[in-house]
Amino acid sequence: MIPVKKVxxxxxxxxxxxxxxxxxxxAGAATLITGDPEEILAADGIVLPGVGAFHEGMEQLGPLCRTIQEASATTPLLGICLGMQMLMETSEEHGLHQGLGLVPGEVRRFPAVPGMKVPHMGWNTLHLTGDDHPLFASLAEQEYVYFVHSYYVTTGPENTLTTTTYITDFASSVGRGNVYGVQFHPEKSGPAGLRILNNFIGLL
Structure with missing residues (x-):
């Protein structure tokens, strides 16, 4: 019997x-909602969710920043929405703020374009940028997922797993070592989102 992974x-x-x-x-994981560093370090996988402003998220994370940075060296980590943005080096939201620095890149606001609303809200497609990555195994090209965000991530192609187009092309998911991030909400993205979560658990 395969042991259940603890996230x-x-x-x-x-x-x-x-x-x-x-x-x-x-998706088949045993989950624990926790802010305890020891529990985070002992888990098979870590999920960093979040909504809201970047600087508030980093302030709220506080001492757990070091825990996340330490754990991600050996434990797969998935950042979701704001959690993905916090993986980056900096954000320009409400001034320049430092992120966790786990993925090189920065967070920028969508430029103002007549007729285009910000935040980017609703269903949009993913474009797979390279060879099949295990996080997106069994997903079709141009799969629809659900977004809600006013800021987007820019990073190098070596860290970009998928792109999405809204006002501009942006990295809708990233990966570097054990660290992964998705700008969209997989938990709100139907069967495709569930498959991505299942794939993440498969990486543990």
Whole structure:
């Protein structure tokens, strides 16, 4: 019998954790909502969710920043929405702020374009940027997923797993070593999102 993987969902007071937990449990993981460094370090996988402003997220994460940085050296980590943005080096949201620095790159605001609303909200497609990556195994090209964000990530092609077009082309998912991030909400993206969560668990 294959042991159930234990996923720590980082609780730092930002975002609706329950919907993420439900998605992970549907995908077959045992989940633990926690802000305890020891529990995070002991998990098979880590999910960093989040909604809201970048600087507030980093402030709320506080001492757990070091825990996340340490754990990600050996434990697969998935950042979701704001959690993905916080993986980057910097963000220009409400001034220049430092991120976790786990993926080279920065977070920028969508430029103002007549007729285009910000935030980018709703369903949009993923473009796979290279060879099949295990995080996106069994997904079709141009799969639809659900977005809600006003800022986007820019990083190098070596860290970009998928791109999406809204006002500009942007990295809608990233990967570097054990660290992965998705700008969209897999827990709100139907069967495609569930497959991505299942694939993440398969990486543990």
């Amino acid at each position: 720590a969902v980082v609780d730092y007071g930002v975002g609706n954790l329950r919907s993420v937990v439900r998605g992970l449990e549907q």
